[in-house]
Amino acid sequence: MKLYSFWRSSTSYRTRIALGLKGLHADNIPVNIVTAEHRGSVYAKINPEMRMPTLIDGEHTLTQSLAIIEYLEEKYPEPPLLPLNIYERARVRALALAVACDISPLNNTSPLLYLSQKLGLTEEQKVEWMRHWISSGFEVLEQLLITSPYTGTFCHGATPGMADCCLVPQLYNARRYHIDLTDFPLITRIDAACAKLPAFIAAHPSNQPDAVK
Amino acid sequence: MKLYSFWRSSTSYRTRIALGLKGLHADNIPVNIVTAEHRGSVYAKINPEMRMPTLIDGEHTLTQSLAIIEYLEEKYPEPPLLPLNIYERARVRALALAVACDISPLNNTSPLLYLSQKLGLTEEQKVEWMRHWISSGFEVLEQLLITSPYTGTFCHGATPGMADCCLVPQLYNARRYHIDLTDFPLITRIDAACAKLPAFIAAHPSNQPDAVK
Numbered sequence: 001m002k003l004y005s006f007w008r009s010s011t012s013y014r015t016r017i018a019l020g021l022k023g024l025h026a027d028n029i030p031v032n033i034v035t036a037e038h039r040g041s042v043y044a045k046i047n048p049e050m051r052m053p054t055l056i057d058g059e060h061t062l063t064q065s066l067a068i069i070e071y072l073e074e075k076y077p078e079p080p081l082l083p084l085n086i087y088e089r090a091r092v093r094a095l096a097l098a099v100a101c102d103i104s105p106l107n108n109t110s111p112l113l114y115l116s117q118k119l120g121l122t123e124e125q126k127v128e129w130m131r132h133w134i135s136s137g138f139e140v141l142e143q144l145l146i147t148s149p150y151t152g153t154f155c156h157g158a159t160p161g162m163a164d165c166c167l168v169p170q171l172y173n174a175r176r177y178h179i180d181l182t183d184f185p186l187i188t189r190i191d192a193a194c195a196k197l198p199a200f201i202a203a204h205p206s207n208q209p210d211a212v213k
Numbered sequence: 214m215k216l217y218s219f220w221r222s223s224t225s226y227r228t229r230i231a232l233g234l235k236g237l238h239a240d241n242i243p244v245n246i247v248t249a250e251h252r253g254s255v256y257a258k259i260n261p262e263m264r265m266p267t268l269i270d271g272e273h274t275l276t277q278s279l280a281i282i283e284y285l286e287e288k289y290p291e292p293p294l295l296p297l298n299i300y301e302r303a304r305v306r307a308l309a310l311a312v313a314c315d316i317s318p319l320n321n322t323s324p325l326l327y328l329s330q331k332l333g334l335t336e337e338q339k340v341e342w343m344r345h346w347i348s349s350g351f352e353v354l355e356q357l358l359i360t361s362p363y364t365g366t367f368c369h370g371a372t373p374g375m376a377d378c379c380l381v382p383q384l385y386n387a388r389r390y391h392i393d394l395t396d397f398p399l400i401t402r403i404d405a406a407c408a409k410l411p412a413f414i415a416a417h418p419s420n421q422p423d424a425v426k
Contacts, residue, residue, distance in 0.1 A: 074302065090284040
C-alpha cells in the first residue's frame, strides 16, 4: 500500500494511526500542503478532491480518512477498531464524527485561507476561530465521554479504536494552537494512554519523513 | 423509534431519507433550530452535542447522521444503502463524507452565527461564504461522479444509497441559496432521479410537520 499524506494533516495522522493499529505498512509519500502541492496537477490526478490523505491499495484508490478506516476495518478485521455490538459501533462512529464533522473541517487549510484572503482576518482572529471550534468541540466530547459507561482507558473500552484515531490528532492540533486543556481531563487522559502505544508513536507528525522540526 | 429533527436541517433530512429507504417509521419530534431550541436544557439532556438529529431506538440514543445511517444499515440490512464489495463501500462512504465533512459543516448554524456575531459579516458575505463551499464541493463531487464507472442512475449504481442520502439535502440547500447548478449536470440528474422516489419525497423538508411555508 501507498499513503499520500502530509506530516501535520490530522486526516493523514488519523489514517496512519489506523494502519499502525492494524499492523499494516503503507509506503509514505509526502505531499506538501504548505506549498499547495495537493492542489497541483500531479496530486489532483491521484485524488480529484485534492485533499489528504489518499491510500493506494493495489488497483484501488481510496480517499476520505473515515472511509479509509472503515475499509481497513472491513478488509483487515483484526484487531478491530469498532466494537462488535451494533449500538456500540454507532457510539464509536458518532465520537469519531464529532471530531471529523464538527471540529476538523472548520480548521482546515481552505476555510483558513478564505478567512484571511477573502475576509481579511488577522492571524490573531484566525487563531481565535480555531480555538473556538476546538474548545467547543472538546466540551461536547468531554461530556459525551464522561457520561457514558462505555468510556474506558480509551474512548470505548480497553482497546483503542476509530474514535481514538480521530481524537488524538485533534489534540495534537489543539496543542499546536496552545489551547488550554485543563477543562478536558478525560480527553487528555485518553490521549496520554494512546501516546504510549507504538501505533500512535509511529503515526505522530514529528516522526514522519517530511516533518519540519 | 423517535427522530428529533428540524425540517430544514440537512443532517435530519439525510436521516429521514435513510429511514424511508429502509421502510422504517420513526415518530418525528420537531426541534426548532431557529429559536435555538436545540441549545435548550430539554434537548441538551437528550443529545449533549446539541445538534440535529437524534434517533431514539428503544433504550438507545443515537447521534450523528452518518453514524445513525451506518447503524440502520447494520440493524436493518435490507434494502442495503452500501454495496457489498469492500472497495465500493469505501467509494460510497467517501462520497457521503465529501458532503458531510467538506461542505455541510462550514454552512452549519454555528459557523454562520460566528461569522455574523463575532466577525460582523453582512448577510451578503455570509451567503457568499455558503455559496463558495457548496460550489467548490460540488465541483469535486461532479468530478468524482463523472470519472467513475460505478456512477449510475444514482451515486453508485442503480439503487439509491448512503451517498444519495447526503447529496440530495445538500442540493436542497444549494437551491435555497440560489446557487447556479448548470455546471453540475450529473449531480442534478442524480438528484432528479432521487426526487421521484417515495422515500425522498416523504423526507423532503416541505413535507415535515414543522415546515414553515
